[in-house]
Amino acid sequence: MHWKRTRSIWEYFIEKCVLINGIACILLVALIFLFLLREGLSVLKYTSPWEFLLGEYWYPVSDPPRFGILPLILGSLLVTAGAILISIPLGIGAAIFISEIAPDGIRDWIKSGVELLAAIPSIVIGFIGMVVLAPFLKDLFSLPTGLTALTGSVTLAFMAMPTIVSITEDALTAVPRAHREASLALGATRWQTIYRVVVPSAASGILAAIMLGVGRAIGETMAVMMVTGNAAVIPHSFFQPVRTLTATIAAEMGETVHQSPHYFALFAIGIVLFIITFFINIGAGFVIQRNKR
């Protein structure tokens, strides 16, 4: 019958359309990487990869310009490390509290609070970090400036927190009830059950949560740019201004000339960032997918 044929053609067409949309997601990741490479690799005409990654001086507009991103990499690592040191104990602790201890009524309120934190735009958190946190830390440690790596770490810790809390909580909730009951039946207290049974069973999920937290912290841009002071020097302590990879791109791209060495160098920083977060995300993604099966 004629209408049946057109209908099956239509079905076939729809199916392919939908498939294309699914595949588009993979293509988008490839496309992002491709465009970063296309614009960023030209920096190698002006500097060697070695010099770029390990050079100690970032003077993009001096003559001759120097494109060493080591201070920026170390700045990013320092701020991220500080943030993770703060957010791991707090975030995992809060996740345990939410999934294992809090009574039902309170649990929903806490979860809404964490969701609220996730919803606040990074520029607003950066603004608060600038006008509230920075002066506070400056007075607390009597520093010459409040815009330091430490301020960046504290700010970032709270921005990575929703990721760490919610994914850790998912991992804890996924631990079968029977495990808890068996442990309690053996006479263990609830706390002993939590740290001997529940947390070890959820270990891989918690690891994924931490990885994603690190990824979030390394990639965060605006808040970190507003509170770290943006000095592109190799950092020696938490109490001095630093500059991150992300902040460098955001702060300088607006002033570069299209196709200039500086422009290429900023795209090359983008490549470095993309590769770092790509491996962190794929790693965490594999861990989470394996847990689901």
Add this chain to the structure above:
Amino acid sequence: MSDQSRILPLGQSTHELRTAPGIPAKRFRLRPQITEKIAFILLFLATLTILLPVAVIVVVIFVRGLPAISWTFLTQAPTMGMREGGIFPAIVGTVYLALGTILCALPLGIFAAIYLTEYANQGALTRWIRLAIFNLAGVPSVVYGLFGLGLFVIFLKFGASILAGSLTLAIMILPVIITASEEALLSVPQSFREASLALGATHWQTIRRIVLPNAIPGVLTGTILGISRATGETAPILFTVAAFYLPYLPRSIFDQAMALPYHLYVIATQIPNIKMDTKAGTALVLLILVLGMNLSAIIIRSRFRRRKKW
């Protein structure tokens, strides 16, 4: 406790039983019940430490920002080098961007979710698509900005424009929309699909007439959360659309536009001697927009859950 110790062999306490063989028991050990109390209190404090700054942020923005809010502030363009006047063009720009973003992201996101839930078999391709979505969710926002600059602004020659900014933001929020839509589609019971197919409907008819209508609230929730994320982001629009200052409103999708988050960035860091009120007021408007969207998403979600009969 006393009941338990009675049935233990002589001289063995519960404490010693808990230690593994070969490891000498510690002399002084807190009773497990006390350890538990301490641990729970610490965990509660950790939770409080996270929630307290959230309250501080919201309260500070509201208290400092509220005095700045007035009719003039909301409906006038900035004057006197941003020091006076209002933020109207930034609000308009943000609304345009949000609309553009959703127009670009929604079709792609829903169709990708339909593919994953209704058509895909659990093979390697599906796994790769999921990993790709997962990865898109983790790409730093400033890298999206670079990508948008490279592809839309320069390669496709859109220039810094609402179109380029919307497309960039759309790709960024794609994972949010896909994940939420997928969840919504999966929550439609399998029996609905089977009933429809049994009546002779085709695969696509079933999806369009049965599955999608039942999944709409979930898709809507995800969409709103996506727009809220796009509204608050600054880094992706820095080089793709945002204008420092525009004396007129954008007239087409190829125009630049001011945007609230970028405006806040500009007056907070780039221009000296801006009144605290103005900055906090701008932050407040942005916060109300974003939190309002999140709140409505939560309300839709909970009403939908209550109404759901299956």
